[in-house]
Amino acid sequence: MPKDSAKSVCVVGSVALDSLETPHGNAPDVLGGACSYFAVAANFFAPVNLVGVVGSDFPEEERRFLVETGINIEGLEEAEGKTFRWHGRYHENMNVRDTLSVALNVFEQFNPKLPESYRGSEFVFLANIQPTLQANVLSQLLSPQYVGADTMDYWIQSAPEELKTLLSQVDMLSINDSEALQLSGEGNIVKAARKILAMGPRHLIVKRGEYGALQFSADEIFAVPAFPLEEVIDPTGAGDSFAGGMIGSLAEEGEVTSRTLRRAIVYGTVVASFTVENFGLDRLKSLTREEIDRRFKQFMAITDFQS
Amino acid sequence: MPKDSAKSVCVVGSVALDSLETPHGNAPDVLGGACSYFAVAANFFAPVNLVGVVGSDFPEEERRFLVETGINIEGLEEAEGKTFRWHGRYHENMNVRDTLSVALNVFEQFNPKLPESYRGSEFVFLANIQPTLQANVLSQLLSPQYVGADTMDYWIQSAPEELKTLLSQVDMLSINDSEALQLSGEGNIVKAARKILAMGPRHLIVKRGEYGALQFSADEIFAVPAFPLEEVIDPTGAGDSFAGGMIGSLAEEGEVTSRTLRRAIVYGTVVASFTVENFGLDRLKSLTREEIDRRFKQFMAITDFQS
Numbered sequence: 001m002p003k004d005s006a007k008s009v010c011v012v013g014s015v016a017l018d019s020l021e022t023p024h025g026n027a028p029d030v031l032g033g034a035c036s037y038f039a040v041a042a043n044f045f046a047p048v049n050l051v052g053v054v055g056s057d058f059p060e061e062e063r064r065f066l067v068e069t070g071i072n073i074e075g076l077e078e079a080e081g082k083t084f085r086w087h088g089r090y091h092e093n094m095n096v097r098d099t100l101s102v103a104l105n106v107f108e109q110f111n112p113k114l115p116e117s118y119r120g121s122e123f124v125f126l127a128n129i130q131p132t133l134q135a136n137v138l139s140q141l142l143s144p145q146y147v148g149a150d151t152m153d154y155w156i157q158s159a160p161e162e163l164k165t166l167l168s169q170v171d172m173l174s175i176n177d178s179e180a181l182q183l184s185g186e187g188n189i190v191k192a193a194r195k196i197l198a199m200g201p202r203h204l205i206v207k208r209g210e211y212g213a214l215q216f217s218a219d220e221i222f223a224v225p226a227f228p229l230e231e232v233i234d235p236t237g238a239g240d241s242f243a244g245g246m247i248g249s250l251a252e253e254g255e256v257t258s259r260t261l262r263r264a265i266v267y268g269t270v271v272a273s274f275t276v277e278n279f280g281l282d283r284l285k286s287l288t289r290e291e292i293d294r295r296f297k298q299f300m301a302i303t304d305f306q307s
Numbered sequence: 308m309p310k311d312s313a314k315s316v317c318v319v320g321s322v323a324l325d326s327l328e329t330p331h332g333n334a335p336d337v338l339g340g341a342c343s344y345f346a347v348a349a350n351f352f353a354p355v356n357l358v359g360v361v362g363s364d365f366p367e368e369e370r371r372f373l374v375e376t377g378i379n380i381e382g383l384e385e386a387e388g389k390t391f392r393w394h395g396r397y398h399e400n401m402n403v404r405d406t407l408s409v410a411l412n413v414f415e416q417f418n419p420k421l422p423e424s425y426r427g428s429e430f431v432f433l434a435n436i437q438p439t440l441q442a443n444v445l446s447q448l449l450s451p452q453y454v455g456a457d458t459m460d461y462w463i464q465s466a467p468e469e470l471k472t473l474l475s476q477v478d479m480l481s482i483n484d485s486e487a488l489q490l491s492g493e494g495n496i497v498k499a500a501r502k503i504l505a506m507g508p509r510h511l512i513v514k515r516g517e518y519g520a521l522q523f524s525a526d527e528i529f530a531v532p533a534f535p536l537e538e539v540i541d542p543t544g545a546g547d548s549f550a551g552g553m554i555g556s557l558a559e560e561g562e563v564t565s566r567t568l569r570r571a572i573v574y575g576t577v578v579a580s581f582t583v584e585n586f587g588l589d590r591l592k593s594l595t596r597e598e599i600d601r602r603f604k605q606f607m608a609i610t611d612f613q614s
Contacts, residue, residue: 093494187400190537211518212532223609225519225530230497262612300613302530305569 013127041244320434348551552578
């Protein structure tokens with residue numbers, strides 16, 4: 001359970017029904033989308049206000065799961081039509097995947113509106129959606145303490161100006177390494193980080209999948225490996241649950257310092273390592289905070305060379 | 308300067324003249340080869356006994372450099388013919404390189420013989436050469452305390468039995484991640500490590516280039532990122548100088564424990580980070596132990612989340 005003193009987290013992004021194929025099997029029509037993974041991960045640390053849209057086909061069972069998990073879904077709009085669907089297949093080594101089909105459905109007209117009760121949210125994550133919509137969500141918040149955002153290659157290419165406007169308004173950007181190089185136009189990640197920090201965010205988190213993460217700010221770098229896993233069943237949602245664990249942990253701590261941010265990145269690393277141990281959200285559904293804290297300690301042991 | 312109590316290191320492997328092309332420029336006919344990089348790196352920590360072969364064309368200047376650095380080259384044989392030559396070109400992202408030409412020359416008939424004065428060496432590194440020759444060197448040593456070896460895809464494919472015989476006789480194997488997967492036939496690095504440890508070595512070091520390294524033993528894993536660099540000029544020799552820093556640090560400490568091994572891997576990481584900052588051995592030639600120790604402290608700061 002999160003501490004009683006934990007601050008609230010608001011997340012906006014996609015809620016989807018995914019059909020997943022990996023070398024370990026298939027999982028058809030399971031709850032997915034960046035917003036879902038983030039919310040379930042963050043909820044281990046802090047109360048979560050979810051903003052998203054689903055269609056009238058969204059299974060009652062998944063809605064019940066979110067509510068019973070303790071996630072506030074007052075901001076989960078139900079629109080006429082079908083829920084966003086994604087069908088992906090991972091290659092043998094699982095660092096490569098093909099999108100077999102994608103149907104945005106009701107997500108195409110998504111125009112996020114925050115319920116009154118969400119406006120005071122203190123920690124915010126703008127998952128990967130159109131940058132103008134991300135900025136629009138931001139403008140509906142009263143005075144958030146810390147705002148993080150994600151984006152993707154598609155928006156870097158197709159909406160660079162809107163993205164730059166957004167970046168000038170956020171505290172943190174969390175993207176993967178190839179996106180950081182693309183966004184900055186640099187070939188080296190340290191140079192890329194400097195350029196991206198100059199665009200606005202004071203923290204840049206570079207996700208490197210099975211190789212861990214880097215965090216850059218004006219005056220420091222933090223480098224952390226991933227948790228070494230013997231079996232990866234399904235990599236879907238790793239990055240989003242990483243962000244959820246990270247922002248959730250910051251909200252639980254209540255303040256963003258070099259120390260709380262580093263620990264939060266490790267919490268994100270740990271939660272992501274559980275996510276990929278089963279299909280979709282299955283592992284997170286059975287996960288407990290005790291298991292998270294136990295693996296956090298294991299991770300300390302695995303990375304320590306100073307004692 | 309290494310501590311007076313440091314034990315001795317013996318290294319056997321290739322001494323070459325490299326012609327290097329990277330996006331940052333060219334360096335023709337510079338001192339290279341695994342043995343050279345390893346020896347220069349290890350020499351910051353402990354006395355080094357080098358075993359290798361060069362041709363009659365080997366520049367007097369490079370020989371003098373090795374001697375003046377303090378490396379014992381009594382075991383550097385001069386054979387009739389030409390020195391091993393390698394000509395490589397790195398692509399724009401520098402994780403990919405093409406071998407434009409390779410001429411083994413005198414290295415083709417290399418049959419390493421240890422001078423009498425080398426036989427008592429306590430720490431040993433068998434750099435990447437034919438596994439039977441590696442075992443042959445091992446048999447010439449009196450009672451080494453700790454033996455590490457490297458190998459490559461070529462020997463994994465062409466001399467699997469000889470390699471297995473060697474692996475049953477070494478304490479440590481240091482290879483890159485794709486080689487570890489190939490050697491084990493596994494697709495996951497943790498599973499691969501378990502299989503390789505079962506072949507003999509009690510320590511497996513998996514090198515992951517710009518992503519750092521993993522160390523496996525029967526009862527623990529150590530994961531460490533690389534030192535984030537703003538500019539990589541030439542990646543040649545990174546892995547061999549990593550091994551040199553690591554084995555050198557162990558020899559300086561005099562004993563191999565979980566703690567000294569982890570610190571040694573970080574020293575290897577730090578030395579490798581200097582190596583790639585300039586062409587060939589140029590950066591290591593000007594490097595001081597003080598700079599190494601300063602970057603070790605920086606690396607502690609960059610990776611710490613526990614204080």
